Amino acid sequence: MTHLLVTGASGLLGLNLSLLAVAQGFRVTGWVHTHGLKHAPFSIQQVDLCELDSIAARITEIKPDLIIHCAALANLEAAEADPGLAQRLNADAAGRLAQIAAERQINLVHISTDAVFNGQRGDYTEEDEPSPLGVYAQSKLAGELAEQEANSSAIIARVNFYGWSLSGVRSLAEFFFNNLQAGNPIKGFTDVLFCPLYVAQLADILLEMVAKKLYGVYHVLSTESLSKYAFGLAIARRFGFDENLITPISVQNAGLLAQRSLSLTLKVDKLQNDLGHVLPEQAEGLEAFYQAYQNDIPKQLRACL
Ligand SMILES: NC(=O)c1ccc[n+]([C@@H]2O[C@H](COP(=O)([O-])OP(=O)(O)OC[C@H]3O[C@@H](n4cnc5c(N)ncnc54)[C@H](OP(=O)(O)O)[C@@H]3O)[C@@H](O)[C@H]2O)c1
Numbered sequence: 001m002t003h004l005l006v007t008g009a010s011g012l013l014g015l016n017l018s019l020l021a022v023a024q025g026f027r028v029t030g031w032v033h034t035h036g037l038k039h040a041p042f043s044i045q046q047v048d049l050c051e052l053d054s055i056a057a058r059i060t061e062i063k064p065d066l067i068i069h070c071a072a073l074a075n076l077e078a079a080e081a082d083p084g085l086a087q088r089l090n091a092d093a094a095g096r097l098a099q100i101a102a103e104r105q106i107n108l109v110h111i112s113t114d115a116v117f118n119g120q121r122g123d124y125t126e127e128d129e130p131s132p133l134g135v136y137a138q139s140k141l142a143g144e145l146a147e148q149e150a151n152s153s154a155i156i157a158r159v160n161f162y163g164w165s166l167s168g169v170r171s172l173a174e175f176f177f178n179n180l181q182a183g184n185p186i187k188g189f190t191d192v193l194f195c196p197l198y199v200a201q202l203a204d205i206l207l208e209m210v211a212k213k214l215y216g217v218y219h220v221l222s223t224e225s226l227s228k229y230a231f232g233l234a235i236a237r238r239f240g241f242d243e244n245l246i247t248p249i250s251v252q253n254a255g256l257l258a259q260r261s262l263s264l265t266l267k268v269d270k271l272q273n274d275l276g277h278v279l280p281e282q283a284e285g286l287e288a289f290y291q292a293y294q295n296d297i298p299k300q301l302r303a304c305l
Pocket of ligand 1: 007008009010011012013014031032033034035036047048049050069070071072073074075089111112113114115140159160161162170
């Protein structure tokens with residue numbers, strides 16, 4: 001049985017991925033930081049990845065066959081407010097993990113972001129030079145570089161995703177869902193384009209990439225892009241909420257601290273070729289997100305606390 005270590009196992013991706021991996025027959029150990037996850041159906045350890053010198057000993061304890069590194073300071077505004085923490089967690093800890101994995105021949109998947117590009121052009125391939133805006137994106141690119149320097153056999157997955165989370169408020173889809181359900185008027189950016197996957201689709205694809213022994217940089221996203229406003233409208237329609245609650249605006253008028261990349265449309269041809277099948281379109285992901293709600297997935301996630 002493959003022993004999988006998931007860092008950030010209490011996060012949006014980490015928790016959904018851990019549960020899916022358990023269902024697929026993996027033995028999972030999840031590393032968390034501040035969330036206990038007392039009732040998770042897999043083993044949990046509390047680890048502060050900023051304590052770089054303790055990581056090797058913690059890995060020796062559990063001897064995983066595979067690490068999927070999801071932990072990060074993933075909130076753009078929080079990263080902007082604390083660049084030192086962003087560098088330590090998103091770059092230095094990633095480099096340390098990559099080094100340990102390389103020394104011990106542990107397979108590794110490093111989760112990066114579509115935001116390594118500045119979004120001025122769109123349609124980026126893995127061959128394009130990254131051009132990150134803001135502290136979060138810069139620290140994630142530094143993480144990729146540290147990872148690549150230490151470990152040439154790891155997968156570096158540039159992702160964007162949504163889904164149901166432990167807190168119920170982590171993802172953009174939950175932001176739209178919660179506010180629309182409450183009847184609150186909200187705003188949706190018409191000029192920020194992205195290609196998100198539903199988190200369970202992403203988790204599935206990551207495990208498939210490992211099974212196929214892929215390595216190197218990959219864009220792991222939907223084949224289709226849409227604006228954040230259009231994404232909100234699609235959620236309103238699927239759940240039967242009033243779509244007029246969403247006002248279209250430009251991100252330039254949103255008063256956000258961290259700069260946002262506008263056209264985060266990334267090409268997924270490399271991954272589709274290497275997996276031998278197409279990646280999901282938006283409608284498929286939104287339907288899976290809706291069906292997960294019908295099947296009480298939000299409640300099941302919160303029951304892990
Ligand atoms: N969400 C997106 O759409 C998106 C888009 C592009 C890329 N990504 C990338 O995808 C990955 C997962 O993102 P996410 O949205 O799932 O993140 P998230 O929900 O914000 O979760 C972050 C995870 O990191 C853990 N963590 C934070 N500080 C830590 C520390 N000092 N030591 C150990 N663990 C720590 C947290 O643990 P506790 O909660 O227990 O404190 C949590 O499990 C990240 O690499 C992120 O950069 C996300």
